[in-house]
Amino acid sequence: MYYSSSSLLALVAAVATVNAHSAIIKAVGDGKGASQGFLVDQQLARNCTTISPCQQDSVIIRDQEITQNIVNQCGRTEIAGNIDVGAETENELAAGRMAQVSAGGVMKVTLHQVNADGAGPYECDLDMTNNAGPANNVALKVTNNVPGANGLSQNKEQQFTINVQMPKDMNCIGASTGDICTVRCRNNALAGPFGGCFAVQQTDGKGRTDSSAAGKPPLNTLSSP
Numbered sequence: 001m002y003y004s005s006s007s008l009l010a011l012v013a014a015v016a017t018v019n020a021h022s023a024i025i026k027a028v029g030d031g032k033g034a035s036q037g038f039l040v041d042q043q044l045a046r047n048c049t050t051i052s053p054c055q056q057d058s059v060i061i062r063d064q065e066i067t068q069n070i071v072n073q074c075g076r077t078e079i080a081g082n083i084d085v086g087a088e089t090e091n092e093l094a095a096g097r098m099a100q101v102s103a104g105g106v107m108k109v110t111l112h113q114v115n116a117d118g119a120g121p122y123e124c125d126l127d128m129t130n131n132a133g134p135a136n137n138v139a140l141k142v143t144n145n146v147p148g149a150n151g152l153s154q155n156k157e158q159q160f161t162i163n164v165q166m167p168k169d170m171n172c173i174g175a176s177t178g179d180i181c182t183v184r185c186r187n188n189a190l191a192g193p194f195g196g197c198f199a200v201q202q203t204d205g206k207g208r209t210d211s212s213a214a215g216k217p218p219l220n221t222l223s224s225p
């Protein structure tokens with residue numbers, strides 16, 4: 001979709017005074033189960049654009065904050081702060097909220113756009129260790145992207161489902177089960193980027209073959225305050 005310069009300037013002016021974001025509310029693969037974005041609250045209202053309650057589980061993921069070790073690779077919410085990837089992954093496993101996917105499989109990821117700067121396009125990448133940080137993340141192919149330009153559009157209170165393809169050489173080795181990857185998706189909105197992360201369980205990989213402490217992937221932890 002094409003947006004004129006005047007339209008984009010109007011949207012930039014609007015988001016300067018209105019906070020607006022997005023949330024990953026569901027992700028399904030080519031196997032059983034479904035994931036959701038870390039710290040997403042399924043009971044939260046999705047029919048408004050206000051900070052409270054409709055933006056409370058929106059995630060902001062800034063490279064600068066990651067580099068400065070302020071947050072992990074999955075960013076933060078304004079309410080809960082840093083997203084602890086390892087802890088949230090175990091929470092999702094315990095709750096039975098885990099999409100299963102095979103190497104090369106396509107995931108359908110549903111994002112809720114709260115307001116203007118939750119728009120597309122979105123980019124996604126994959127951490128096969130689940131929680132080692134973004135340095136070795138693999139870029140993923142995204143099709144049927146969320147409409148928008150530079151993370152902005154006139155859409156609000158809408159859901160969009162993007163297709164995210166897993167690598168053919170994928171081998172998830174993370175979490176307590178030794179077969180979990182983390183998918184991270186975000187737009188490039190100036191006030192953001194906004195998006196989120198979710199965990200997936202691979203059904204056809206070798207997984208983590210070394211169960212000793214030395215064989216476990218490193219954890220991305222924050223510096224002590």
